[in-house]
Amino acid sequence: MAKILMKGNEAIGEGAVRAGCRYFFGYPITPQSELPHYLAKRMPQVGGVYLQAESEVATINMVYGAAGAGARVMTSSSGPGISLMQEGISYVVGAELPCVIVNMMRGGPGLGNIAPAQSDYFQATRGGGHGDYRMIVLAPASVQEIIDLMQDAFDLADRYRNPVMLAGDGVLGQMMEPVELGEEKEVRIPPRPWAATGRTGGEKHLINSLYIVPEDLEKHNIRLAAKFAAMEKEEQRWEDYLAADAELVLVAFGTAARVCKAVVDRCRREGKAVGLIRPLTLWPFPVKAFQPLLATAAHFLTVEMSMGQMVEDVRLATRECRPVYFYGRCGGMLPVAGDVYAAVQKILAGGEAK
């Protein structure tokens, strides 16, 4: 199978189609617009539905409806649009509906700008909507990995009847890399015996997040919490890049991790024991990756395209047994390898305060 050259945004679209997604509801926003653009062309080729709604509030509620009817469905946006969707996301969790939500992050807060950022980490991992909830957040770092992860994103959503977020940034969405698509497979979507599929004479299915009796809502929350606990136990994913014997372990995801990998390579060429942990799931955070490193690493350096959000999870994961430093650029600026390298040098020389 020949390779083709794809943008990250297009790869999300193609990956979704190949995962059996036939419904996409969206609204344009830079830097993810190539995704709706791609699916507007691609969905009709496979008999799917592409619909541009009047707003992100509408799209997430269309997702709720489609998922409730048993469809494999996706929406996507960037920061401001994802903020608008929060009420709907909370409803989707409450009604236990599987779906995939894509956030190609841009500079915030507010209108911010259209340049790449990772500053929606808190929103994605802590739940930007109301109520007790969690969702799996996947953070790919290359166009090929996007293709490979899309099937998982939909499968995880089904397994837990919960939304899954794919979190990227403007660079990942816009950059082009060669990808191997592989054969198109017939996708078997798991049965959804709970879906509301019309008056067919069978049992009544209600898609709802309203539990008016407090005793019932508490029971519902306890049941949801058990699902979230299972996700935490089963779904932590990460890439360990030369971290096992590293004195200094970098921690970064997505585009920032690509920069950090270049820094690790340079350090290793120079004989410095530097490695990288790249979380593939931002939630559940890969705490397991850090347990063996507490015996081997002397310091951690978190690199983010924000003022420092994931760094809090790194401190929790290392139980503050080792110093955790932070380097970040924000507002649409990118950390460059040379600056990260300089930060590494400083720490190795015993310089930087926590």
Add this chain to the structure above:
Amino acid sequence: MFVKNLRRLTIFTASLGSGKTELAVNFARRLKERGLPVSVVDLDVVNPYFRTRLVREELEREGLTVICPRGEWAGADLPALPPAICGVLEDGRRYGVFDVGGDDVGATALGRFKPNLPDGSYHLWFVINACRPFTRDSDGIINHLRSIEKASRLTVTGLVSNTNLGRQTDLDTVLGGHRVVEEAARRLSLPVVLATARRALAGELQERLGADIPVLPLDLYMQPPWSGE
């Protein structure tokens, strides 16, 4: 001249992500090397990432004039077209190289200049990367080319063979794509006016294609953030 019947205005259009910007910049440099006064016009109102304005300073150091929104407006997600574009269209001594936004939506911005572009005054070249999802065969290429002609209300005068897989491009990739472009050219009765390859591959490609099709060696300007030190 390295291309046949060069005209004063060369407009590059393409399906999204086909490599127009790198091509336009390299083409303009080539004209500049021949001593011609050249302006590069960034008409890309579609994609705010990886467009000509990002390398403006570098190009201006090389003596090229770059026409694009200035200052804080360069990063705005606004379809703003600076008035200096008309200067390039009207100045009969100046060579203009136009980098138009991708797809029919990008070409719509070009249509606004139709009154300034009488037939024969310009070349409108359709850039093809046969490794891109929607232009992998001649049917796809023809569909996209027609939609761009319709949106811009201008007529494509030639095809550019620009197949690549980014850093993973090898000669077979380029030659395989070139065959697809040639088939489209035959069906459209259009010439293949130019082929391209990274500088390291350009010599070998020229040998394989023969003297009929000029090969433009590309120096890549748009780099991912992790490539630099």
